[in-house]
Amino acid sequence: MRTRNTILTLAVALLTSPLFGQEPESEPEEIPPAQSEPGMRGELEAVYNSWRKIMAKGDYNAWQAITASSRQVEVRNEIVSRRLKFPEALFQAPIQAPDISDLILLDVLTRPETAAAIYFGKANFGLTPPNEVRENIIVLRYQKENGKWLFDTMRVVKVESEVLGLIRGKDFSFLKDDTFQPLPKLPELPQPVPKPDYVAAIQVTSAGFESDITVNGRHVATVTNGTGGDLLIGGLRRGNNKIVVKTKPAENTTGAPDRIEVAIYGAKTMTEEKTNRVFHWLPMSDEERKAGLDQTFGVAQ
Numbered sequence: 001m002r003t004r005n006t007i008l009t010l011a012v013a014l015l016t017s018p019l020f021g022q023e024p025e026s027e028p029e030e031i032p033p034a035q036s037e038p039g040m041r042g043e044l045e046a047v048y049n050s051w052r053k054i055m056a057k058g059d060y061n062a063w064q065a066i067t068a069s070s071r072q073v074e075v076r077n078e079i080v081s082r083r084l085k086f087p088e089a090l091f092q093a094p095i096q097a098p099d100i101s102d103l104i105l106l107d108v109l110t111r112p113e114t115a116a117a118i119y120f121g122k123a124n125f126g127l128t129p130p131n132e133v134r135e136n137i138i139v140l141r142y143q144k145e146n147g148k149w150l151f152d153t154m155r156v157v158k159v160e161s162e163v164l165g166l167i168r169g170k171d172f173s174f175l176k177d178d179t180f181q182p183l184p185k186l187p188e189l190p191q192p193v194p195k196p197d198y199v200a201a202i203q204v205t206s207a208g209f210e211s212d213i214t215v216n217g218r219h220v221a222t223v224t225n226g227t228g229g230d231l232l233i234g235g236l237r238r239g240n241n242k243i244v245v246k247t248k249p250a251e252n253t254t255g256a257p258d259r260i261e262v263a264i265y266g267a268k269t270m271t272e273e274k275t276n277r278v279f280h281w282l283p284m285s286d287e288e289r290k291a292g293l294d295q296t297f298g299v300a301q
Helices: 006-010 038-057 061-066 069-081 161-168 284-291
Strands: 102-111 115-120 138-146 148-158 199-215 218-231 239-249 259-268 276-283 291-300
Touching: 038 061, 038 102, 038 115, 038 138, 069 138, 069 148, 115 291, 239 259, 239 276, 239 284, 276 291
Parallel strands: none
Antiparallel strands: 102 115, 115 138, 138 148, 199 218, 199 239, 199 259, 239 291, 259 276
8 A cells, every 4th residue: 555645745735746536626617727916925925824833833723724624624534544643643744844935936826716826946845955955846725715815735846847948938838737726716625534444545547438436435536547546535444335436438548458447455554564455346348347336345344
C-alpha cells in the first residue's frame, strides 16, 4: 500500500500530483478563465499568513475559523481514515507552511466565491536544507464564505523547462490551465466518515473506459484512461464491505490495450509494513468490463 506523507496532505494541505478524487470535479460545461486581480494580493496573503501562524501554534479553534469548511471536513476525514486522532494529528508535523514573502507573484485569479494566488520561487517547507530548495510554482487557493476569505489549500507544481521559459519571458498564458485556476464554485460539504477498522488504499487502472467507483456507499473516484492509487477515505470495516464499479467505454488514449483493474489493500495501522490485498477485480473481456461490478467482499473479523 502506498502511503503519502501524512503531514504533507493534512497539516499543510499540500497536493503534489493529485491522483484521483483529490480535486473537486469540474463543471460539465466549459468554464471561462477566472479574472486577473493582482490587487487582491494583500488581502489574500493576510489570510495565508494568519493560517501559517495558526498552524505553527497548533490552535485548533483558530484553524477552524480561518480554514474553508469543505477543507476542514476533508482534512478530518483523511486523519480519521488513517486511524489517527483528530485534531491532534493535524499539528504533529515536521513540515512547515512556507514563508511566501520572497516568492514572485505570477497572478491572482478570482471568481465570485473562490480565488487562487500563484507564485514562483523557492518555497521552503523545512524538510530540505535551504541551499537545496528548488524553484517551483506554488498555488494557494481560497474560498469565500459569508463574505469572508478563508484558506483552502496549497499545491506545489513542478516547473518544466517550457513553463520556466514562459515565466522568464513574462508570458503567463499557461495559468489558464485548470491546475492554476480557482475552483469554479464552492464545493459541496463532504460528509464526515466514521473511524474505520482498517486503514485502506485503493489502486485503479482504467484504459479505454470511464470507471466510476464507490466503496461502502462513498464515491471514491472516476478514472478515465489513467492509473493511480491513494488512501481510501472511510477505510474498511470488519466483515462485509461493498464496492460498485460503473463503467462505460471511452476512447483509449493510453496506447495500451483496454483494461480495468481495481485492487484494495488493508492494514490495521499506518505503520504496518505488511498489508493485505483484500479485494481484486481484473475483468478479462469487454463484456465483463462493460457490465461493471456490484459486489460484497469480506475483511477478516
